[in-house]
Amino acid sequence: MKNLKISLLALIATVSFTSCSSDNDALVPVNEEEVITTITATFTPQGGGETIVLQSRDLDGDGPDAPVVTVSGDFTAGINYNGTVTFLNELANPTEDITEEIHEEGDEHQLFYQQNGLGTFTYADEDINGNPIGLQFTYQASATATSGNLTITLRHEPNKDAEGVSNGIITNAGGNTDATVTFTINVAQP
Amino acid sequence: MRFNILLLFALVAMSNSTYSQSTLSGKVTDTKNQPLDGAHIHIGERHALSNPAGTYELHNISNGQQRVVISYIGYSALDTIIDIREDMVLNAVLRYQSTQLEEVVLSESARVSKSAVVKQDVKLITLEKYSSATLGDALKEIPGVYSLKTGNSIVKPVINGLHSSRVPVLVNNVRLEDQQWGTEHAPNLDINSAGKVSVIKGASALQYGGDAIGGLVLVEPVSVLKDTLYGRSIVSLNSNGRGGSVTSSLHKGAEKGWAWNVGGTFKYFGDRESPDYVLSNTGNREGNFFGDVKYIANTYDLSASYSFYNATIGIASATHIGSTADLANAINSGIPAVVNPFTYTIKAPKQEIQHHLAKLNFNTDLSPFSKLALQYAFQLNHRKEFDIRRGDDRNKAALDLTLITHSLQADWKYEKDDNTLKSGVSFAMQNNEASPDTGIRPLIPNYNRTDAGAYAIAAHRFTNSFSAEAGLRYDFSHVDADKFYQKSRWTSLGYEGEFDNFIVVDYGTQWLTNPKFTYNNISASLGINKQFNPNWELIANAGLAMRNPNPSELFSDGLHHSNGTIELGDLRTQKEESYKLSTTLKKQGSIISFEITPYANFISNFIFLKPTGAEYTIRGSFPVYQYIQDDALLTGVDFHSDVYLGKHLKYSLNMAYVHGTNRDTDEPLIDMPPFIMDNSLLYTFNDRHNSYLELNSQAVFKQNRYPNYNFYADVPQDGELVPVLVDVSTPPPGYHLLNFSSGMDFTLGKTLTSVSFTVNNIFNTSYRDYLNRQRLHTDDIGRNFILQLKFNY
Numbered sequence: 001m002k003n004l005k006i007s008l009l010a011l012i013a014t015v016s017f018t019s020c021s022s023d024n025d026a027l028v029p030v031n032e033e034e035v036i037t038t039i040t041a042t043f044t045p046q047g048g049g050e051t052i053v054l055q056s057r058d059l060d061g062d063g064p065d066a067p068v069v070t071v072s073g074d075f076t077a078g079i080n081y082n083g084t085v086t087f088l089n090e091l092a093n094p095t096e097d098i099t100e101e102i103h104e105e106g107d108e109h110q111l112f113y114q115q116n117g118l119g120t121f122t123y124a125d126e127d128i129n130g131n132p133i134g135l136q137f138t139y140q141a142s143a144t145a146t147s148g149n150l151t152i153t154l155r156h157e158p159n160k161d162a163e164g165v166s167n168g169i170i171t172n173a174g175g176n177t178d179a180t181v182t183f184t185i186n187v188a189q190p
Numbered sequence: 191m192r193f194n195i196l197l198l199f200a201l202v203a204m205s206n207s208t209y210s211q212s213t214l215s216g217k218v219t220d221t222k223n224q225p226l227d228g229a230h231i232h233i234g235e236r237h238a239l240s241n242p243a244g245t246y247e248l249h250n251i252s253n254g255q256q257r258v259v260i261s262y263i264g265y266s267a268l269d270t271i272i273d274i275r276e277d278m279v280l281n282a283v284l285r286y287q288s289t290q291l292e293e294v295v296l297s298e299s300a301r302v303s304k305s306a307v308v309k310q311d312v313k314l315i316t317l318e319k320y321s322s323a324t325l326g327d328a329l330k331e332i333p334g335v336y337s338l339k340t341g342n343s344i345v346k347p348v349i350n351g352l353h354s355s356r357v358p359v360l361v362n363n364v365r366l367e368d369q370q371w372g373t374e375h376a377p378n379l380d381i382n383s384a385g386k387v388s389v390i391k392g393a394s395a396l397q398y399g400g401d402a403i404g405g406l407v408l409v410e411p412v413s414v415l416k417d418t419l420y421g422r423s424i425v426s427l428n429s430n431g432r433g434g435s436v437t438s439s440l441h442k443g444a445e446k447g448w449a450w451n452v453g454g455t456f457k458y459f460g461d462r463e464s465p466d467y468v469l470s471n472t473g474n475r476e477g478n479f480f481g482d483v484k485y486i487a488n489t490y491d492l493s494a495s496y497s498f499y500n501a502t503i504g505i506a507s508a509t510h511i512g513s514t515a516d517l518a519n520a521i522n523s524g525i526p527a528v529v530n531p532f533t534y535t536i537k538a539p540k541q542e543i544q545h546h547l548a549k550l551n552f553n554t555d556l557s558p559f560s561k562l563a564l565q566y567a568f569q570l571n572h573r574k575e576f577d578i579r580r581g582d583d584r585n586k587a588a589l590d591l592t593l594i595t596h597s598l599q600a601d602w603k604y605e606k607d608d609n610t611l612k613s614g615v616s617f618a619m620q621n622n623e624a625s626p627d628t629g630i631r632p633l634i635p636n637y638n639r640t641d642a643g644a645y646a647i648a649a650h651r652f653t654n655s656f657s658a659e660a661g662l663r664y665d666f667s668h669v670d671a672d673k674f675y676q677k678s679r680w681t682s683l684g685y686e687g688e689f690d691n692f693i694v695v696d697y698g699t700q701w702l703t704n705p706k707f708t709y710n711n712i713s714a715s716l717g718i719n720k721q722f723n724p725n726w727e728l729i730a731n732a733g734l735a736m737r738n739p740n741p742s743e744l745f746s747d748g749l750h751h752s753n754g755t756i757e758l759g760d761l762r763t764q765k766e767e768s769y770k771l772s773t774t775l776k777k778q779g780s781i782i783s784f785e786i787t788p789y790a791n792f793i794s795n796f797i798f799l800k801p802t803g804a805e806y807t808i809r810g811s812f813p814v815y816q817y818i819q820d821d822a823l824l825t826g827v828d829f830h831s832d833v834y835l836g837k838h839l840k841y842s843l844n845m846a847y848v849h850g851t852n853r854d855t856d857e858p859l860i861d862m863p864p865f866i867m868d869n870s871l872l873y874t875f876n877d878r879h880n881s882y883l884e885l886n887s888q889a890v891f892k893q894n895r896y897p898n899y900n901f902y903a904d905v906p907q908d909g910e911l912v913p914v915l916v917d918v919s920t921p922p923p924g925y926h927l928l929n930f931s932s933g934m935d936f937t938l939g940k941t942l943t944s945v946s947f948t949v950n951n952i953f954n955t956s957y958r959d960y961l962n963r964q965r966l967h968t969d970d971i972g973r974n975f976i977l978q979l980k981f982n983y
Contacts, residue, residue: 027636029674029700033629034583036808058808060699062749062756064682066806091699101581114906151906156512156578170906174527176578177512180810182904182911 031091035061036098036179038088041152043081043139052081054150056181061091069181074188075119077146081139082124085111085152087179099135102154106133109178110158112170114151118142118187121168131160132168147186154179213878215247216280218260222778226284228315229262230982237942239935241880242315242872243840249878259416260284263314263385267416306649306659306717307394308729308774308787312387314412318980319931319946322426322435322457325359325381329407332389333844334787334828336863339962340374342462342971343474343503344541347377348961349391350789351824351848351862352404355740356766359407360398361547362495364567367595367620368545369634371740374963377407378499378545378571380478382424382437382455385412391789391828392770393713393735396645396661397601397612400713401737403768403793411482411495412451414443421983430974431473432532433459444486452481460534461504464969465954470530471507471537476500490554499545504536508967510578511754513810514903517966518914526968538576539751542587546570559606569595577751583629588751590625591634608651612661616643622741631748633757634741635673642666647715655721665711667738671745674700679747689761705744705761711736727776735770739763743797743817749807756805758816766819768793784831789824796822796852798860801899801918813901813916820854824862837876844868849895858895864921864960865891880944881934888929893921893960922965925957933978941983948976 037059043052052075058067075081087098102109106127111134113121119142123132155175158165162172218229218240225244230237233248233256240246256274261267265284272280310332320328326337326345336348349357359366359377368378387409393402414420420441427434439453457476462469482495508526511517520527549567556562570592577588601614620639624632647661672694680686680701695702717731739759746759772789799815826848833841845867850859867889875881899919904911933946954973958965 027672027702028626029697029702030626030629030631032631034579039808056808058806060676060678062805062807062812063676063678064805065678067808098580105580116910149910151911153906156580175512176510177516177810178580179808180513180515180906181808182906 031093032061033089033092033096035089035091036087036154037061037090039085039152039154039179039181040088041083041085041183043075043083045076046080046082046138049076049079054152054181054183054185056183057090059090067181069183071183071185074186075139075141076190077141077187078143078190079141081141083121083137083139085135085137087154103133103135106135107131107160108157110134110155110160110165110173111137112151112153112155112168112173113137113139114153114170116148117146118148118150118185123166123168127160129160131166134168141187145187145189147184149182150185151180151182153177211250211252212274213247213249213277214251214258214274214280215245215277216282217244218246218262218282218284219244220265221283221285223283223780224778224783226262226265227313229260229265229282229284232259232261233257237937238878239880239942239944241874241876241882243834243874243876245874245876246880247876247878261416263412263414264410306657306719306729306731307390308731308772309388309390309395309408312389314385317381317384317387318424319948319978321382321424321437321455321978322428322433322976323381325377325379325384325387325407325409328381328387329389331844333830333868334391334826334846334848335389336846336866336961338373338861339959339964340376341469341472341504341506341509341962341964343459343472344374344376346373346375347389347407348863349389349405349407350791350826350828351850351859352791356402356404356737357407358399358402359409361409361497362411362549363551363565364547364549364569364597365399366545366547367569367593368543368571369573369591369593371742374505374541375573378501378543379409380437380455380476380480380497380499382435382439383411383453383478383480383497384409386410391787392731392772392791393733393768394661394715394717394731396647396663396713396715397614400643400645400663400665400711400735403735403737403766403770403791411480412439412441414441414449414451416443417445418443421981423981423983424978425980426976426978428459428974428976430971431459431462433457433473433534435476439480446486446488448483448485450481450483454479458534461530461532462971463532465956465972466969467526467529468532469506469508469526469964469968469971470528470533471504471540473504473534473536475502475536490552492553493551494549495551496546496548498547499543501541501543502536503541503543505539505541506964506968507537507539509964510539510751513754514804514812514901514916515810515905515914517754517918518903518905518916520967521917522914538578538584540576542574542576544570544572556602560602560604563601563603565597565599565601567595567597569593569597571595587625587628588630589632590628591632592623592625593620594622595620608657610647610649610659612645612647614645617641630751631674631676633746633748633750635671635745637669637671637741639670640666640668657719659715659717659719661715663713665709665713665736667709667711669705669707669738669741669744671705671741673703673705673745675703675747676700683747683758683760685761692761707738707744709736709738709765711738711765725778727774727778729774729776731770731772733768733770735768737766737768739765739797739817746817749812754812755801756812756814757799758814760817763797763817764795764819766793766795766797780834782831782833784829786827786829788827791824793822793824795819796859798822800860800897801901804901804903811903813903813918820852822850822859823853824848824850824859838873840872840874842868842870842872852897855897857897860897860899860919861961862893862895864893864924867891879934879936882932884931886929886931888927890925890959892924896921918966921960922958925955925959927955927957928952938981941981943982944978944980946976946978946980948974948978950974950976 125136158173158175437455480497484493507528574587575589597618599616645663649659
């Protein structure tokens with residue numbers, strides 16, 4: 001009886017003091033692998049001229065600092081631009097280009113260009129199902145000088161078959177917003 | 191339907207063989223004249239179960255001397271020999287067993303004091319009804335217990351308006367350490383491993399800890415006291431979710447020598463359905479095991495037990511949002527963003543949880559009056575949460591936490607004449623490890639925690655009708671965490687200067703910090719029990735409890751993907767202190783019984799999440815919720831009544847109301863359960879099959895008291911950013927559900943079989959519940975037919 005008690009206590013002691021160890025040396029900071037820190041939209045005039053770059057950069061990811069939004073210059077009225085959008089994670093080391101990943105999973109992603117009176121955006125790429133992705137597009141600037149907001153939104157798992165979605169109307173798209181940026185842009189007379 | 195007809199034939203066939211035999215009938219009650227629902231009555235190979243009114247009938251008993259055993263788990267069995275010559279009535283009064291030290295309820299025998307702790311039970315027969323559901327669902331049967339849900343598979347008990355870290359769950363006397371801080375982390379426990387579940391509102395049972403500001407949930411395993419081998423299997427089939435559960439267990443009881451229990455559960459559900467649409471990705475799976483072995487000697491017993499809980503739970507696709515604009519769209523559209531055809535497949539977002547619990551227990555009688563219990567428990571909780579991710583990270587968990595807890599405790603109990611003394615010490619070590627492989631900065635950091643506690647409780651019976659109980663407890667706790675902070679976050683939280691001493695390493699954009707906190711807490715309880723006459727009893731309690739901030743309240747600092755909110759803890763968070771007063775008045779009558787419990791709980795430094803602004807990221811804006819501390823007052827009343835309307839009919843009423851106020855701002859507290867009224871009519875046929883019909887009406891009123899934490903989000907519309915109101919605060923309208931249940935017992939060979947048929951939400955009512963975290967996105971589940979078969983052998 002007494003032996004039993006002693007051996008029980010011994011067992012308890014062994015189990016509890018051998019199985020707890022802390023190893024602080026193994027600690028490494030987690031770098032966000034999935035965060036998009038930087039969106040760059042590049043507009044190249046079809047007939048040559050000044051390339052316009054719109055960029056939003058948030059180097060603390062989901063941290064408290066807001067993204068820094070820059071617009072390199074004014075668009076020119078009546079000009080057609082070839083547009084591309086790239087996505088980077090600058091928190092990863094080395095910097096990760098997420099654009100290719102979005103392209104490969106094009107059937108699960110779509111970019112939307114929302115604006116009012118700034119001109120016309122047309123998709124210039126397709127996913128495996130023949131639906132637009134939006135990484136490539138053309139922008140026809142409005143014929144007259146104007147200014148306004150352009151919101152570029154990347155949706156993950158949108159419903160690409162819903163009404164209007166393949167024409168770039170976001171209303172019925174659903175899914176989750178992976179990135180959304182609003183740029184204030186000017187279209188100037190040539 | 192065909193099945194029912196077959197069943198009917200089977201029953202008719204069985205009833206033909208009655209000749210020159212007698213019927214034994216009667217009522218099984220406890221010492222307080224409360225009917226015992228589900229007691230076993232055996233005569234030879236014939237057996238029956240008592241119905242909810244406590245009555246039973248055993249037919250076809252051969253005349254002559256017969257041994258009758260009437261037993262009920264947790265109560266000492268009646269074992270007697272009667273001479274049966276004609277139809278006879280045998281009423282049995284069973285006494286509560288207090289032989290096990292872990293039992294909370296003091297023995298009701300006249301020798302010891304009456305308990306001043308109010309403990310409300312969910313009995314085995316009720317737990318069995320919820321075999322394919324969860325513990326949280328079953329606990330809702332107790333007035334004053336609501337449920338905080340995430341969908342329908344993650345259900346947490348809310349006791350008098352409080353939940354999570356404020357409501358510890360004790361399984362087989364072990365405090366469940368399953369990352370209970372999270373509102374979407376339900377108790378990691380198989381409901382089918384429980385023999386009885388009880389709730390103690392408030393922190394008056396100090397032997398379990400001094401921090402149960404809301405209350406305690408005690409889960410006790412099935413234990414068979416007699417020398418018998420008993421088996422049970424339950425099969426439940428549900429129409430909603432097109433799935434069900436199978437559970438089986440074997441129990442070997444013994445008065446001496448070896449006793450053991452073993453069992454397992456398997457659950458499989460696909461998408462649940464609301465009246466109007468499929469709730470996509472709401473399936474769940476569970477595969478659980480539990481077993482124990484016990485050696486019982488004259489003066490001591492030794493036991494070892496192990497349980498394993500393994501669950502995969504889908505989180506409704508529609509609740510996954512990318513930004514505040516998505517949330518605004520979800521709320522304003524009123525319909526889920528994702529509705530797919532029914533499937534059993536569970537995709538991200540989902541949770542995968544494993545919980546191991548191993549325990550060694552040694553009980554010994556030190557003298558005829560005193561007992562000592564020693565216990566060691568090991569728990570390993572592994573939680574993985576998967577989110578909708580891109581590319582290579584697609585199948586990688588977004589959160590991966592492993593929590594290991596060792597706990598050691600010694601409890602001593604002395605009972606003699608009018609005095610009961612209880613005392614004990616406890617020690618625990620806990621280690622949390624957040625896997626860095628997720629590629630997402632973990633909300634909960636790595637930490638080590640050490641706890642030690644000691645308590646003493648004394649109870650004295652002053653007169654036959656008056657006893658009192660007082661307790662005191664001290665707890666020490668030390669937390670040592672390793673946490674990375676983004677430097678921008680560290681600065682925005684104002685930690686610069688204040689917590690510089692925590693900084694260990696500079697990693698460029700991040701600080702590695704080593705926050706350490708030590709807490710010394712005192713808790714106390716005082717209770718009295720006054721019996722006015724055999725039917726009236728008054729119990730009054732006053733309690734002081736202290737709860738330390740949990741890891742999420744201290745350390746959270748980032749995007750909570752499942753909520754679409756940025757949650758910020760605060761290293762300055764102080765412990766909560768609760769002062770609770772409650773009174774229970776009980777009346778036991780042959781026609782009307784009731785129990786009413788008014789209470790007031792004043793909590794200083796009450797910790798809660800409050801929206802304090804928005805932050806912009808490249809995904810758009812997110813609302814920022816910060817853990818804030820204010821003084822709170824919760825007052826309320828719980829009511830339960832049973833009315834016996836004749837021999838067959840019983841009417842039951844449960845009501846609960848809680849009024850929570852932030853005393854610093856005079857605002858209502860967020861997430862307080864609305865007023866609920868639950869009416870049931872139970873008709874028992876008092877026949878040999880214990881047939882019953884039950885109609886239940888559940889009325890949940892609109893919560894009109896809520897703080898307005900609404901905010902505006904910029905939502906792109908026609909190319910312009912338009913500020914849109916995001917109404918996260920307004921509670922949904924009240925709702926009313928009707929449920930029906932029926933059942934009967936019959937014997938198949940030697941097997942006692944019960945069949946029951948239940949319809950929940952008969953009218954397929956569309957509703958949303960204030961405390962279901964899915965409510966902003968989807969309706970709650972619609973009608974559900976449940977067919978359950980139970981075999982006792």
